[in-house]
Amino acid sequence: MNDVTLDRIDRKILDQLMRDTTLPVAQLAERVGLSQTPCWKRIQKLEAAGVITRRVALVDPVKIGLGLTVFVEVEALDHTPEWRAAFRALIPRFPAIVEVHRLAGTVDYLLKVVVPDMRAFDEFYLQLTRALPCRNITSKFSTEAILVSTVWPIDVETV
The missing domain is CATH 3.30.70.920 (Lrp/AsnC effector binding domain/regulation of amino acid metabolism (RAM) domain)
Structure with a gap:
């Protein structure tokens, strides 16, 4: 969505999830400088806004x-x-x-x-x-x- 404003923390969360969506929330939160609950809430917000569209496994064709x-x-x-x-x-x-x-x-x-x-x-x-x-x-x-x-x-x- 074009009307979603992403701050630095949102961008860090997205960067980390694009690299490895299997990261436990605790580890992801630590990497982006948040505690677990606020990190999880931001992920949910990003999904609800359509910024995160899917979580998938990448397979070697x-x-x-x-x-x-x-x-x-x-x-x-x-x-x-x-x-x-x-x-x-x-x-x-x-x-x-x-x-x-x-x-x-x-x-x-x-x-x-x-x-x-x-x-x-x-x-x-x-x-x-x-x-x-x-x-x-x-x-x-x-x-x-x-x-x-x-x-x-x-x-x-x-x-």
Whole structure:
């Protein structure tokens, strides 16, 4: 939410939780300079305000058999509300799509797709192109993930 004001302590709490959400409240409180109860109340406030949206386990995709990451650029067939609605409705049908970004520029959408191998990607690609007409689809295959992070660069020193 844009109307949430975060002070330095809120930012420290968020920074620590983005790094390790399994921290016990006592340890988290110590790291941010609070006692347990006020720390827990701030976490609850951040969740209620929608700042903290989920707490999840991060899993190595290769270790669960998802060894191929592909970035798929999609150019819309047209820019009508109907096409956009059809595209948005299509996304949940494809669990291999783990991120979708609408872009400005020559490419309209960028999909991050994670699949076991090239054969699985080919099947994904064929299903996608059958399900939704597009002007162009371009695939870029990741050969090495140099940095993958879920920690946002939050300023914990000011405010």
